[in-house]
Every structure is written in structure tokens, then in C-alpha cells.
Amino acid sequence: MSLWEYANPRRFMRLTDIVLPWSAGGAALLMTVGLIWGFFFTPDDYEQGSTVKIIFIHVPAAMLAINTWFMMLVTSLVWLIRRHHVSALAAKAAAPVGVTMTLIALFTGAIWGEPMWGTYWAWDPRLTSFMILFVFYLGYIALWAAIEDPDTAADLTSILCIVGSVFAFLSRYAVMFWNQGLHQGASLSLDKAQHVADVFSNPLYVSIAGFILFFIAMVLLRTRTEIRARRMSALIARERQEAA
Amino acid sequence: MIALLRRDLALALRSGGGFGLSLAFFLIVVMFVPFGIGPNSATLATIAPGILWIGALLACLLSLDRIFQLDYEDGSLDLLATAPLPLEGVVAMKALAHWLTTGLPLTLAAPLLGFLLNLPAGGYFWMFLSLLVGTPALSFLGTFGAAITVGLKRGGLLLSLLVLPLYIPTLIFGAQSVTLHLQQLSNATAFSVLAAISLFTFALIPFAAARALRVNLR
Numbered sequence: 001m002s003l004w005e006y007a008n009p010r011r012f013m014r015l016t017d018i019v020l021p022w023s024a025g026g027a028a029l030l031m032t033v034g035l036i037w038g039f040f041f042t043p044d045d046y047e048q049g050s051t052v053k054i055i056f057i058h059v060p061a062a063m064l065a066i067n068t069w070f071m072m073l074v075t076s077l078v079w080l081i082r083r084h085h086v087s088a089l090a091a092k093a094a095a096p097v098g099v100t101m102t103l104i105a106l107f108t109g110a111i112w113g114e115p116m117w118g119t120y121w122a123w124d125p126r127l128t129s130f131m132i133l134f135v136f137y138l139g140y141i142a143l144w145a146a147i148e149d150p151d152t153a154a155d156l157t158s159i160l161c162i163v164g165s166v167f168a169f170l171s172r173y174a175v176m177f178w179n180q181g182l183h184q185g186a187s188l189s190l191d192k193a194q195h196v197a198d199v200f201s202n203p204l205y206v207s208i209a210g211f212i213l214f215f216i217a218m219v220l221l222r223t224r225t226e227i228r229a230r231r232m233s234a235l236i237a238r239e240r241q242e243a244a
Numbered sequence: 245m246i247a248l249l250r251r252d253l254a255l256a257l258r259s260g261g262g263f264g265l266s267l268a269f270f271l272i273v274v275m276f277v278p279f280g281i282g283p284n285s286a287t288l289a290t291i292a293p294g295i296l297w298i299g300a301l302l303a304c305l306l307s308l309d310r311i312f313q314l315d316y317e318d319g320s321l322d323l324l325a326t327a328p329l330p331l332e333g334v335v336a337m338k339a340l341a342h343w344l345t346t347g348l349p350l351t352l353a354a355p356l357l358g359f360l361l362n363l364p365a366g367g368y369f370w371m372f373l374s375l376l377v378g379t380p381a382l383s384f385l386g387t388f389g390a391a392i393t394v395g396l397k398r399g400g401l402l403l404s405l406l407v408l409p410l411y412i413p414t415l416i417f418g419a420q421s422v423t424l425h426l427q428q429l430s431n432a433t434a435f436s437v438l439a440a441i442s443l444f445t446f447a448l449i450p451f452a453a454a455r456a457l458r459v460n461l462r
Contacts, residue, residue, distance in 0.1 A: 132412055139406045143392070146402050155459040156392050160406065163388060163452050167410045170441070174416040177434070 007084035009227050016220045023220065027213035034207030042199050054112045056204055060211035062105040065133060068098030068215070073165045076158035086223065088154035091161065092144055093222030097215060099137040106130055125175045132171045136164050150230065245329060245337050252341035266303040266346045267353055273299040274357045285362040292361035293371060293422035300350045300375055301382060301411055307346050308386040309403055311338050312394040325461050331454040339387040347379030370422045370431065377439050378418040384445040385410045391453035395460040414441055
């Protein structure tokens with residue numbers, strides 16, 4: 001019994017039949033609880049007023065935006081090394097979710113930045129890095145859309161994802177070198193002292209857990225759609241062959 | 245490898261090879277900047293290094309889709325893939341040929357165009373040197389993008405979408421090594437990272453590009 005067994009599309013479908021409703025339900029529950037708790041049952045910050053509450057959307061979206069790319073990198077490597085189709089399809093399925101999260105992070109940041117920093121947009125390293133991440137996502141998605149043969153598309157997008165990861169990482173350090181920042185440090189970290197007060201961090205954790213479950217549900221759903229689409233095109237091809 | 249390089253250079257230099265187009269494009273981009281932002285020489289002087297770098301980068305982009313496309317269409321790429329020379333070597337030679345016909349002329353032209361943009365006197369040497377060291381990275385990364393999009397019917401626009409994000413670090417460190425020098429600051433970090441990026445692309449991009457070519461020739 002190992003993880004690789006679920007690389008078999010049929011097993012993957014059977015497992016996700018069970019997992020999908022739970023993760024979707026959990027996401028709905030935790031996001032509702034986290035966001036309502038965050039929006040209505042936390043005090044206003046003494047400096048930022050009620051604008052601080054955008055953190056409950058901004059931070060989880062930003063975390064997912066980066067980690068989705070990381071997940072795509074891992075699944076791309078799995079596809080190139082072990083040739084599991086489900087892995088390539090999962091990378092394809094995750095990209096639009098990641099790009100949406102990047103956009104949400106950029107937009108919520110801009111909405112928060114206007115009253116706090118006095119500007120919607122500044123060429124701050126973090127903001128710029130997210131903009132760069134956004135164009136990397138766009139290129140990746142466009143390449144998937146441009147190639148007809150599914151295996152060729154999976155191969156080429158995987159190579160692009162690996163090379164892109166290196167250069168996205170490099171770009172992050174390049175923009176840090178290039179301009180000083182306006183953005184505050186990390187909101188949460190495992191090894192340092194607390195940066196955000198308990199009243200805010202507890203609903204934030206709930207909200208992050210909700211976003212992660214939402215991400216899992218979305219990726220599973222989209223991967224299942226891709227698998228079904230692949231099966232359908234195989235069926236059509238077979239029928240055409242029999243007819244001929 | 246030398247034979248392949250000479251063949252590519254000959255193809256690029258003879259008529260229809262598009263040699264000189266990039267240079268003309270570079271000139272036009274640089275000429276358009278004063279039209280867009282006004283002929284004030286002080287403003288032009290501050291933005292000159294960035295404009296020259298962006299102009300060189302865009303001019304470099306223009307000729308990328310020719311690297312493999314013609315060879316792919318007439319079948320010589322299949323022959324190259326089955327030749328005793330490893331495909332990685334083919335990719336490296338293609339990138340080198342692209343640099344010699346695009347990056348190098350752009351580098352040589354940049355100081356001249358810098359004059360048009362009122363580049364401060366201290367900037368010419370570093371402008372030349374940063375382009376000399378940085379443009380090979382642009383050619384190698386572009387070769388990778390060309391290898392990925394070679395099988396596509398209309399790959400040109402997609403090619404720029406894939407390649408331009410990869411150019412970001414090169415552009416930042418390249419332009420910074422000129423501007424930092426003009427601001428009387430040390431540009432050692434920027435310049436050495438720029439050189440590191442170039443060396444890194446020489447070492448690893450041929451493998452990624454050859455892999456992509458094999459997928460496209462399958």
C-alpha cells in the first residue's frame with residue numbers, strides 16, 4: 001500500500017469520490033466560521049481600524065498562491081520521472097486556482113493598501129513578486145491551452161514549470177535587491193515570536209484551514225473533470241476507429 | 245559543432261536571414277522613447293540605461309522564433325537530432341549563433357544609441373560590459389522558449405509570454421549594474437549576479453531545451 005497506487009486513475013477516482021465531499025464540506029464550514037468570526041467578532045485594530053480584517057482573505061490567498069506553484073512543481077517532477085497521468089492533470093488543474101489566488105491576494109492587498117499606505121500599488125518587492133508570479137502562471141496556462149496532444153503538453157509544461165520555478169525564485173531575490181519594501185514582514189511564522197495578536201490569529205488559522213480545504217476540493221474536482229474529459233476523448237477515438 | 249555554427253551564421257547573414265532587423269528595431273525603440281516622454285535631456289539621462297536594456301531585450305526577442313522554426317519545417321532538425329552530436333550541443337550552438345547575430349551587434353550598437361539618449365559619460369563602459377555579459381543569457385533563455393514552442397503553428401506570441409518572465413532577473417541586474425554605477429554606488433553585486441545568471445544558463449538551459457526539443461520531435 002503506497003501513495004503511488006492512487007496514480008491509477010480508477011483508484012484516484014474511487015478515493016476522491018469519498019474525499020471530495022468531505023473537503024468541500026469542511027471548506028464551506030471552516031471558511032464560513034473563520035470569515036464570520038474574523039469579520040464580526042474581532043475588535044478593530046487601534047491603528048488600522050476595521051481594514052485589518054481583510055487579513056482573513058489576503059493572507060490565506062497569498063499563501064495558496066505560492067504553494068500552488070510549489071505543488072505544480074512537485075506534480076510536474078512526478079510526471080517527468082514516473083509518468084503518472086493523474087499527476088500531470090493535477091498540475092494542469094491547479095494552475096487556474098493558483099492564478100485566481102494570486103489575483104485575490106493582489107486585489108485585497110490593493111484595497112487594504114489605499115487607506116493604509118495611501119496607494120493602491122507600489123513597486124514594493126512583495127507586490128512585484130506577486131505580479132511576476134502572476135505572469136508565470138499566465139505563461140504556464142497559455143502553454144497548456146496551445147498544445148493539442150495531451151502528453152506533449154504535459155511534458156512541455158512540466159519542463160517550463162521547472163525552469164520557471166528557478167527563475168521565479170531568482171526574480172524574487174532580484175526585486176528584493178532592486179527596491180526597498182513597504183510591505184510588513186510575515187504575518188505568521190513557525191519559528192519566531194508572534195507577529196499578530198491572538199484575537200486575530202485564531203480566526204486567521206481557521207480561515208487558512210478553510211482556504212486549504214477549498215483548494216484541495218477545487219483541485220480534486222478539476223482533476224476529476226480532466227480525467228473524465230480524457231476518458232471521453234479516448235471513447236470518441238475508439239468509436240471513430242470502429243466506424244472506419 | 246563548428247560546422248553547425250558556421251552554417252547558422254551563414255544562414256543568418258545571407259538575405260532573408262533577418263540579420264540587421266533586430267538592430268533596426270533597437271534603433272526604432274530607442275528613437276521612440278523621446279517621442280513618448282519628451283526630449284528633456286535630464287529625464288532621458290536618468291532612464292537611458294533602463295531603456296537601452298529593455299530595447300536590447302525586445303530586439304533579442306524578435307528573432308527568437310527563427311532559431312528552430314525553419315529547421316523544424318524543412319526537416320533538418322530531425323537530422324540534427326539523429327546526428328552523432330548530442331542535441332544539447334546543437335542547442336548550445338544555436339544559442340551561440342543567435343547571440344553572435346543578435347546579442348553581439350546590439351551590444352556594439354548600445355553605446356552609440358546611449359549617445360542619443362544622453363547617457364552620462366560614466367555609463368558607457370558599464371552599459372557595454374553589462375550587455376556583453378547579459379545578452380548571452382537572453383539568447384540561451386530564448387532558445388529554451390523557442391524549443392518549447394517549435395511545434396506550434398502560431399507560437400510567436402506565446403513565445404514572448406513564456407520568455408519575458410524568464411528575462412526579469414537578467415534585466416534587473418543588468419540595468420542595475422549601470423544605474424548603480426551612475427549613482428556612485430558599488431555595482432559589484434549586481435554585475436557578478438548578472439554574470440552568474442549567464443553562466444548558469446550556459447550550463448543548464450541546453451539540457452532543458454534539448455529535452456523540450458525531443459518532446460516536440462517525438
